[in-house]
Amino acid sequence: MTEINRRNEIIDKAVKGISETKDLATVGSSFLEILNSEFESLIGVLRIYDEDRNSYIVKDVKGIENVIKKEFFQLDKEIAKKALKEKMPFFVRNTRKDKDYSGLYPWIQNFLVYPFELDGRQLMVFSFYNCESRKYSKSPNAYDINFINKLFEKSYDRIKDIYKNSQxxxxxxxxxxxxxxxxxxxxxxxxxxxxxxxxNQERLIVLVAEFQPYELYLKTYGKKKADEVIKKIGAKMRESIRSYEVVARLNVNKFGIILVEADEKALEVIFRLKKILSMENWDPKGLIKEGTSIKYGYARFPEDGDEYDELIVKANHIRG
Structure with a gap:
């Protein structure tokens, strides 16, 4: 099998692999893993544009973890920014001989960076460091970029559908x-x-948390400060539970959490959340005499109900 045919097979398999994928991050991680393996790079980094932060945040990393430090990500950020600014991929075969990159980490010998654009919007950027493929010599090179070009050309329509559906x-x-x-x-x-x-005859807990007294807080501190508090509470809750469990904002000051495969110990998340959130001073000026607090309610399946709407109603009975 020729090198071209081998890589074409990789591309066909990669495109087929995202046929059921529903989000951009999963597509990016899948391609990152394939490309990192193909280039035999020491580290591969995926950044995806985050509208809320108006920046490209790291979504996935492949490679040797013990060499990945905070300074490395700052370096990667600068390299990614250059590719995004110029709207084109580029590579450096030997950083020691390149005046612009001779001061990089001593262990970075070469790199390739590739921004992906969809309908004029740069959505993702891939970076690969120390590409040392034994399949062919002098990597990274233009042949590698052409390989990535073909990968995205063949998957473009599918990625476009995924992005449209995500919007x-x-x-x-x-x-x-x-x-x-x-x-x-x-x-x-x-x-x-x-x-x-x-x-599956499993247990489930629906949890509701409410920030109080919201109306008084809003009146006292204003909408901007109230929004900041609600946003921070949501972020703290998201960080405090398992990645596959759901945290949602139900209304202006109320959040919902779904704890799956949950036993009674799962309710310990309430105490964990109370501890984490109590460390925040929501009323810095001490203007609210009643004080601020986050109250909780919950409903267990099947003990408290066996229908979804019944569980939601019962979880909304705030207990304290």
């Missing part, structure tokens, strides 16, 4: 302030998780 999904199901799912999505997921729990 529609965001408009329907994502809360603009916090970036968390909204009540519509929460309700949909509770229904789905109840059906799954019934099939």
């Amino acid at each position: 529609i999904f965001s408009e329907i199901y994502i809360d603009a302030l916090t970036g968390l799912p909204n009540f519509q999505y929460f309700e949909k997921r509770v229904f789905e998780e109840v059906m799954r729990a019934k099939r």
Whole structure:
């Protein structure tokens, strides 16, 4: 098999592999793994544009973890910025002989960076460091960039559909302030998780948390400060539970959490959240005499109900 045919097979397999993928980050991670393996690079980095932060944040890293330090990501950020600014990929075969990059980390011998653009919007940027492929010599090179070009050319329509659907999904199901799912999505997921729990005879907990007294806080500190608090609470909750569990913003001051495969110990998340959130001073000027707090309510499947709407209603009975 020729080298061209071998790489064409890799591309066909990669495109087929994203046929059921529904989000851009999964596509990027899949391609990062394939390319990092093909180039036999020491480290591969994927950055994806985050609208909320207006920056390209690291979404995935492949390679040797013990050489990845904070300074490395700053370096990668600068290299990625250059590729994004010039709107084209580039590579450096020997950093020691390149005056612009001779001061890089001693162990970085070469790199390749590739920004991906969709309909004029730069969505992702891939970086590969110390490409030392034994399949062919003098990597990275223009042949490598051509390989990535073909990969994205063949997957372009599918990625476009995924991106379009993700935009529609965001408009329907994502809360603009916090970036968390909204009540519509929460309700949909509770229904789905109840059906799954019934099939698998598993337990489930629906948890609701409410920031109080929101109206007084809003009146006292204003909308901007109130929004900051709600956004921070949502972020803290998201950080405090497992990645595959759901945190949603249900209304202006209320959040919902779905704990799957949950036993009674799962309710310990309430105490964990209380501890984490109590460390924040929500009322810095001491203007609210009643004080601020976050109250909780919960409902367990099947003990407190076996239908999704029943669980949501019962979880909304705030207990303290």
